[in-house]
Amino acid sequence: GDRKTIYDSASPLILLIDIKDDGLTTYKLLDHILNDFREILCKVSHGAYVPGSVMVVISGNRPIEYMEQQTQRFAFVDGRMENLTKAYPPLLMPLISDRWTKYFTWRGKGDMPEEERAQLRLYVKDAHENGQLIRFWATPDKPGKERDAIWTELLEAGVDLINTDDLAGLRAFLLEKKSKYD
Structure with missing residues (x-):
């Protein structure tokens, strides 16, 4: 049917991806791959959150500014404690680690x-x-x-x-x- 989830939970599975190398280059490659899974991913489209079964969160070398500027995004940013005092919205940074x-x-x-x-x-x-x-x-x-x-x-x-x-x-x-x- 139309069902796009495995579990009867409103909470998506969180998939943390830890980028170890050049954040922007790696993220751009990953973003291209994530597009193939857009039907099951949580995403942001033109400033609106679209729920899905899996929320991809980018950790490590995070290209925050680039991700923030995307009008269609299939991943979110893993924040740090110092980000608690900045005005990053949960739409970009739903997790602080x-x-x-x-x-x-x-x-x-x-x-x-x-x-x-x-x-x-x-x-x-x-x-x-x-x-x-x-x-x-x-x-x-x-x-x-x-x-x-x-x-x-x-x-x-x-x-x-x-x-x-x-x-x-x-x-x-x-x-x-x-x-x-x-």
Whole structure:
């Protein structure tokens, strides 16, 4: 039929693409490829958001100004914390991501320092007030109490996306947390 989604969710799958080389050259090549998948992609067309099943978000070497000028765009920009204070709209930058260790000294051992907990919640509040999602990368990812403590703080603060290479571990953690709150 007309269905363009796999899941019954209004939230698209987020595909993060981390550009390591020349951002503009790489993005232009990628943009040409993304056009072939336009039917399933979230996009911006003449300033209007068009929902889709997959939202492509460009990370790494991001050609922000070029992407901002496109009238038809099949990808979005992964912002950084310093972008919270700039006026990039969520239509361009729906996600703010940054390195955990750049902003926090706590690695999950003992209680999170109150000033860091307050700062985490402020980052989340600012992103959400801007209509943006937020995530942190480079959080401890080795199974154990420290990782679980950080994941718990991220959840309780309202962080939208938890970064991990251990998908099975995160799934188990989230299912356990869900059963505790149900």
